[in-house]
Amino acid sequence: MVGLPLKALANGASLSSRIGFFVEIRPDNSIIIHVPKPEIGQGVHTSLPMLLAEELDADFESISVKQLPVRLVPRENGEGYRWLHGSQDVGGSTSISDMFNFLRQAGAEVRRRLVLVAANHWDVSPSDCRTEENFVIDVSGGRRLSYGELAAAAVTIPEPDTPTPLKNPNEFKIIGTSQKMKGVEQIVRGQMEYGIDAEIPGMLHAVILRAPSLSAKLVSFDASEALALPGVRHVVAVEGPEPMGDFAFTPIADGVAVVADSHWLALKGRERLKVKWTDSPMRDVSSKSLDEKIQAQMNEPGQTIRNDGNFDSAIDGADKIIEREYSLPFVSHATLEPQGCIAHVREDGCDIIVSTQDSSDCVFAAAKWTGFTPEQINVRVTRSGGGFGRRLDEDYVPEAVQVSKAIGGKPVHVLWTREDDMRNDFYRPLVKHKFRIGLGSKGDIIAWHHKLASTGRYFRRPGVPSENIYIPEMWLDDFPAQLVENMKLDYFFVETAVPTGPWRAPGHTANVLLCKAWWMKLLMK
Amino acid sequence: MVSVTVNGQTHTFDGDSEMPLLWFLRENLNLKGTKFGCGIGQCGACTVHIDGVAVRSCIVQVSLLDGANITTIEGLAKETALHPVQQTWIDEDVPQCGYCQAGQIMAAVDFLEKYPNPSDEDINENLTNICRCGTYYRIRKAIHRAAKLKRSGM
Ligand code: FES
Ligand code: FES
Numbered sequence: 207m208v209g210l211p212l213k214a215l216a217n218g219a220s221l222s223s224r225i226g227f228f229v230e231i232r233p234d235n236s237i238i239i240h241v242p243k244p245e246i247g248q249g250v251h252t253s254l255p256m257l258l259a260e261e262l263d264a265d266f267e268s269i270s271v272k273q274l275p276v277r278l279v280p281r282e283n284g285e286g287y288r289w290l291h292g293s294q295d296v297g298g299s300t301s302i303s304d305m306f307n308f309l310r311q312a313g314a315e316v317r318r319r320l321v322l323v324a325a326n327h328w329d330v331s332p333s334d335c336r337t338e339e340n341f342v343i344d345v346s347g348g349r350r351l352s353y354g355e356l357a358a359a360a361v362t363i364p365e366p367d368t369p370t371p372l373k374n375p376n377e378f379k380i381i382g383t384s385q386k387m388k389g390v391e392q393i394v395r396g397q398m399e400y401g402i403d404a405e406i407p408g409m410l411h412a413v414i415l416r417a418p419s420l421s422a423k424l425v426s427f428d429a430s431e432a433l434a435l436p437g438v439r440h441v442v443a444v445e446g447p448e449p450m451g452d453f454a455f456t457p458i459a460d461g462v463a464v465v466a467d468s469h470w471l472a473l474k475g476r477e478r479l480k481v482k483w484t485d486s487p488m489r490d491v492s493s494k495s496l497d498e499k500i501q502a503q504m505n506e507p508g509q510t511i512r513n514d515g516n517f518d519s520a521i522d523g524a525d526k527i528i529e530r531e532y533s534l535p536f537v538s539h540a541t542l543e544p545q546g547c548i549a550h551v552r553e554d555g556c557d558i559i560v561s562t563q564d565s566s567d568c569v570f571a572a573a574k575w576t577g578f579t580p581e582q583i584n585v586r587v588t589r590s591g592g593g594f595g596r597r598l599d600e601d602y603v604p605e606a607v608q609v610s611k612a613i614g615g616k617p618v619h620v621l622w623t624r625e626d627d628m629r630n631d632f633y634r635p636l637v638k639h640k641f642r643i644g645l646g647s648k649g650d651i652i653a654w655h656h657k658l659a660s661t662g663r664y665f666r667r668p669g670v671p672s673e674n675i676y677i678p679e680m681w682l683d684d685f686p687a688q689l690v691e692n693m694k695l696d697y698f699f700v701e702t703a704v705p706t707g708p709w710r711a712p713g714h715t716a717n718v719l720l721c722k723a724w725w726m727k728l729l730m731k
Numbered sequence: 732m733v734s735v736t737v738n739g740q741t742h743t744f745d746g747d748s749e750m751p752l753l754w755f756l757r758e759n760l761n762l763k764g765t766k767f768g769c770g771i772g773q774c775g776a777c778t779v780h781i782d783g784v785a786v787r788s789c790i791v792q793v794s795l796l797d798g799a800n801i802t803t804i805e806g807l808a809k810e811t812a813l814h815p816v817q818q819t820w821i822d823e824d825v826p827q828c829g830y831c832q833a834g835q836i837m838a839a840v841d842f843l844e845k846y847p848n849p850s851d852e853d854i855n856e857n858l859t860n861i862c863r864c865g866t867y868y869r870i871r872k873a874i875h876r877a878a879k880l881k882r883s884g885m
Binding site for chain 2: 623
């Protein structure tokens, strides 16, 4: 490679060069970073590229981003699947910690290769080169080559045996700075693609009439009036979970899908459906009866999940005892972009386009309903109009897959209305908290008893033993654990048919708020 | 048969008289920058301008718009030059998921015509578009900045 003219280095081509999974460098010295994780408004299409750009010594302005296709591969030991290029799910505010070193490593490796190409070209040692904003610079000679010129030759350089060293954090130039969101101009121009905007040529549009009451099943439907509307093509059943059964890659409910040439026509068709449903197991449950049930449960002993010191004797010795009770309702996620999914069940595979936080489960759900292997499922994730935990469920995928299958494998876009979304959600669990707190002579807290009853979000999830339902509801080490000597936490699981799920970390958002509010109140006394 | 002008181009429509402008824009004209959030006039994600006035397109029927001049988010920028409101939305880094922002911008553009020098109170009272991500604080900052930019003659 030594002494090659630059033209040969760049292969004389106008093509961009992909170095590793994530980095694509164009001859004009601009860079595309293919981001593994979905952007739902949390900013990972900006923050994750910053990690990589840091070690690459890239000019952050020159970077644009694309979503990396979802890739799962069979595990080497034959048991299930693993990510090909790092986790592509987002939840629990873990993206940065998950990928901090992983993407830095990827950036450092690309930089190493570019430096190597330049050093060989100049016939100097790589240690005589430094990098800055998309250029490799020959320290002694002052010569410069752009990443764009070097990229083509860097593609084929083999990976090193030991990981490329990373920067010392005090050398960071990009990490720790404030950067403009990537894609912001597309957003303000109305050009950003969300799941709702995506298309497959020839795609039809569907809306689903879902069971009107919780856990009800479809009995029969009369589609004749809907099908009489010009442009309404098919009406097909959608199979949800068993009554009170697990959500195991299933739609959230039974339903009847109206498939038409446009979303608007599908909506009109849906109004004309006549459907019979079974009764709901929740038929006789009201907010009032649920509250009575919870009160009765909370009068019995609960599942004690933390017990520090001796609450009972400490409270007996308290100067003052304070009791409080708080209730929080079910809460919907209400992502501004409603749920939806495009599915195309082809002969030898299945294409999915979707706004989601849970790429992997979208693959597995589509595999389950098509009978294909996960390798035959091609999931394209778009930007999401909000997530908040709602899109950690993948129920919209089996819906769209079932519909596409039922209409002979045509591509179809199932779109939810706002009403569909408010009525069918994996709500944040309804909770009741009871606090009993003992104060000592100086007003110090000497005993703390927190009882929590909730419609636990692990209920109706496969593989969770009942004694573990408390886990996401009440965190053992949440405030004020270890600050109060005699502390007892009791959990009460309340069974309902209402689907529940993660909502911005339900345990924390509900409990920490109340515990802290409570604490403040005590402080102000 | 009605005829409407959208972003300077004339289109005719003689379909379903109940069809909301929103779905006409998205499905018939393939202008997908205008977003669906609720379909009942509550969220503002679908805001466009009809004869220069911000309107929630999910509750307006195309069949009633004969002769109307409609601007969507795609038609707001003059060629490559962004509208001052679009520019300040970038400068203040307003969007999070971004889904509501086309509607927010269209509403803000009309608002600034009526309130060229708005107070926070004017903004809070007049702009009722919902942002599920909660970008209101930056929306207010961007509107003040856009007001200044417009007064400076940009
Ligand atoms: S979609 Fe029109 S106001 Fe919400
Ligand atoms: S930016 Fe997400 S809804 Fe406003």
